[in-house]
Amino acid sequence: MxxxxxxxxxxxxxxxxxxxxxxxxxxxxxxxxxxxxxxxxxxxxxSFHDWDGLGEKVWIGLGNYRELLDDDSFYVSLKNNVIWLLLYLLAIPAGLAVALFLNQTVTGIRLYKSLFFFPFVISQVVVGLIFTWFYAPDFGLFSKLFEWLTGQQLAVLADERYVTYGIIVAGLWPQTAYCMILYLTGLNNINPEQVEAARMDGAKRFKLLWYVVLPQLAPATFIAMVVTVIGSLRSFDLVSIMTAGGPYGSSQVLSYFMFEQALSEYGFRMGYGAAIAVVLFLIMMVFISLFIVRMLIQERNA
Amino acid sequence: MTVAKKRLLGLVLSTFLIAPSVFAGEITINSDHSDPVPKKAMGDLIAAFEKANPDIKVKWNNFDHEGYKAAIRNFLTADAPDVVAWYAGNRMEPFVKAGLFADVSDVWSANGYDQQLKAAVPSMTIDGKKWGMPYTYYQWGIYYRKDIFAEKGITPPKTWAELIAASAKLKAAGITPFTIGTKALWPTGGWFDYLDLRVNGYQFHMDLTAGKIPYTDPKVKAVFEKWAELVKPGYFIENHAAIDWQDAVPQLVQGKAAMYLMGNFAVATMKDGGLKEEQIGFLPFPEITPGLPRAEEAPTDTFHIPAKAKNKEDAKKFLAYVGSPQAQSTMNATLGQLPVNNQAEKPKDVFLEAGFTMLSDAQGLAQFYDRDANAEMAKAGMEGFQEFMVKPDKIDAILQRLDKVRTRVYK
Structure with missing residues (x-):
């Protein structure tokens, strides 16, 4: 009982x-x-099959990966992805600079803040179109300016040397705004007493920023880092809108290369596309694991 | 029983009987006639068909042009309609090989279309059977500024030497001979096709696009050598890789360029840009290898019956109707394109008439590089053509790369 x-x-x-x-x-x-x-x-x-999405899947083992290693477009995409990754990080200091600049009380500051935030609100497709016109030979603002300055014409999006950088600049515009908003919220939470104390101790300008403000912004920096790194690896819409990977494939990135092989009008190589996706996934996994490990350590300490 | 009750009963019954909702006499058509003009042409065609066949009702799903290319793969395998719009040549080959299109040879033979649609027979036949119904095509050729030619004293070139001479003259006068926009890649295909058709002829071109000839063949290189005679002296506009085909039209309108190798659809854009009809001239692509029978580029649009269609009987009636002279006359008058049926009325438009004459005595019709060649090959090929037009000296590396793709794709 x-x-x-x-x-x-x-x-x-x-x-x-x-x-x-x-x-x-x-x-x-x-x-x-x-x-x-x-x-x-x-x-x-x-990714271990040869498959057009309609017929039978044919098992080819590591065939797709072997082909990938022998594919020039793959190396071009990989190289461009690295350039994207490195240059896209510029959005973080740029966003911090804008945030520091806007973190003051002037009449109409809200309006300025919204204007700076605006590029992040509009769609990437629109950003891509705006920059395509900006770079357009003959009538684009950038082309006109460049011609006026140097007397030469430069079609950024048609030149394999500059095309990737041209697209990254377009991508930095909204990404900077994103980092800016992260830092602005971070700046709101800064302990004014600490700043006050530092001031009294004679810390000024750069030293104040580096030793007092930045450490308090660490969480914002961390988030900005995560979204920027992942954003750079997913860079797809801008490439698709501005150049479609061209000229002759020189502005390819892995995500667009995958789309083109598997899903575009000229593609339908599902297996090959999947293999590219797996490679991209593994690269992302490196960063994601780093971030997760860091986050876990922080949580444990807290 | 009151009327309301009857209605209610009807409603209940119809909900129960929803499964066989596709009763005999209804066909579903999926197509991508999303632009205003094709949409009107298609709407009129369906209305006329329903009038001629009062017992058949047509349900039409109109798709966005780009989205359709991906959607068709899904609905052909999952939930097939009774009729689908698509393209001739190797573009339909994957669907035919995968058993997704139905054989419609009987519609052709029953209506005498083997004779009336003769021009499209080669591009509609795979393994000796016909897999669809062509309803429209259009010509390609060089559109030029008549007034500029007259001003500079240039007669429309008929041979390659004359074309080079005319180009040199234009260039010397500060006018770029050719405008083109290669951002979307496909405009380069028109150039390659025509140069290959004129240098090596129709059969060679078909064999090449079917993957039977290596791109490293000296005859292929010869094509690019001819092309280089235009690329190296700067006879194409600069920065063409940055612009689309429409953005290349203003060069022609403003008189900065004098010629444009394009499909007939470009005429409407030129007129919109402000050119008058008498300013625009049309000339067939000049002869290169003397005495070679003339073949032309004429991409054909088609209708097909999916293998899994539910109402094939009525779908065949629709295909038979689409092939008929009167249907093709009306539809193409709206589309501003050429009817495939040789019994159809001749077009009244001056450019279409020129195209009609040109195509009717052509030895063969190519469908365009990205429809004749396998899709993957086409993509790599056109990328190579674009690169060649920017860096003509890299030709050997480009051709080797193309052949690598060819050996993989056509194994």
Whole structure:
């Protein structure tokens, strides 16, 4: 009898600590499994096949990867991805600079802030179009300016030497705004007493920024870093809108290369596209793991 | 039973009977006639067909042009309509090979279309069977500024030497001979096709685009040597890789360039830009290898019946109707293109008439590089053509790369 009397509370305890969290997690977890985890494994599975999306899948093992290593376009894309990754990071100091500049109380500062934030609000497609016109030979603002200054014409988007940089500049415009807003919120949370104290101790300008303000902005910097790195690896829309990978494939990045091989009008090589996706995934995984490890360490310390 | 009750019963019944909702006498058509003019032409065609066949109802799903290319792969395999719009030549080949299009040879033979649509027979036939119904095509050629030619005393060139001479004269006068916009790659295909058709002829070009001839063949290199005679002296506008084909038209309108190798659809854009009809001239691509039978570029648009169509009987009636002279006359009058049926009325437009005459005695019709060649090959090829037009000295590296793609694609 005593046996049955002790049972209900124990059951409710296991219920609370065992099943309940899972029940609450279930909807999200289900979505995550269906829309994120399963497709990852499916992609990896497809990358071992030769498949046009219609007929039978043919198992070719590592064939796609072997071909990838022998494909010039792959190296061009990889190189461009590295350039993107490095130069895109400029958005962080640029965003910080704009945020520091805007972090003051002047009449109409809200308007200025919104104007600076504007490029992030508009779609990447619109940004791409604006910059395409900006660079357009004959009538673009940039081309006109360049011609006036040097007497020569420069079609940025048609020149394999400059095209990637031209697109990155377009990408930096909204990304800077994004970093700016992250830093502006960070600056709001700065402890004024610490700044005051530092001032009294005679810290000025750069020293004040470097030793007092920046450490307090570390969380904002971390988030800005994460979104910028991942944003640079996903750079797809701008490339697609501004050049479609051209001229002759010289502004390709991995994400666009994958799309072109697997899904575009001239593609439908699902296996090859999946192999590119897997490579991109592995590269991203390096960064994502670094960030996650850092985050876990921080949480443990806190 | 009151009327309301009857209606209710009808409603209940219809919900229960929803499964066989595709009753005999209804066909579904999926197409990409999304631009205003094709949309009107297609709407009129369907209305006329329904009038001629009162027992058949047409349900038409109109897709966006770009989205359609991806969508067709899905609906052909999953939920096939009864009729789909697509393109002739190797563009339809993957669907035919995958068993997704139905053989419609009987529609051709029953209506005498083997004779009436003779021009399109080669591009509609795979393995000796016909897989669709062509309804329109249009010519390609060199559109030039008549007034500029007259002012500079240039007669429309008929041979390659004359074309080079005319180009040199224009260039000396400060006018770029050719305008082109290669950002979307395909305009380069027109140049390659015509040069290959004129240097090596129709059969060679078809074999090349079918992957039977290596790109490293000296005959292919000869094509690029001819092309280089225009590229190296700067006879094409600068920065063409940055602009689309429409953005190349203003050069012609402003008189900065004098010629444009394009499809007939460009005439409308030229007129919109402000050119008058008498300012625009049309000339067939000049002869290069003397005595070679003349073949032309004429991309053909088609209708097909998916293999999984539910109502093939009525779909065939629709295809038969689309092939008929009267349907093609009306439709192409709206489209501003050429009817494929040789019994159809001749077009009244001066450029179409020129095209009609040119195509009717051509030895063969090419479908355009990105429809004749396999899609992957086309992409790599046109990228190579674009690179060649910027850096003509890299030709050997480009051709080797193309052949690498060819050996992989056509294994």
């Amino acid at each position: 005593s046996h049955s009397a002790t049972q209900p509370p124990r059951r409710s305890k296991t219920y609370r600590e065992g099943l309940t969290p899972w029940l609450f997690l279930a909807p999200g977890l289900l979505m995550f499994i269906i829309y994120v985890l399963l497709p990852i494994f499916q992609s990896i599975w497809i």
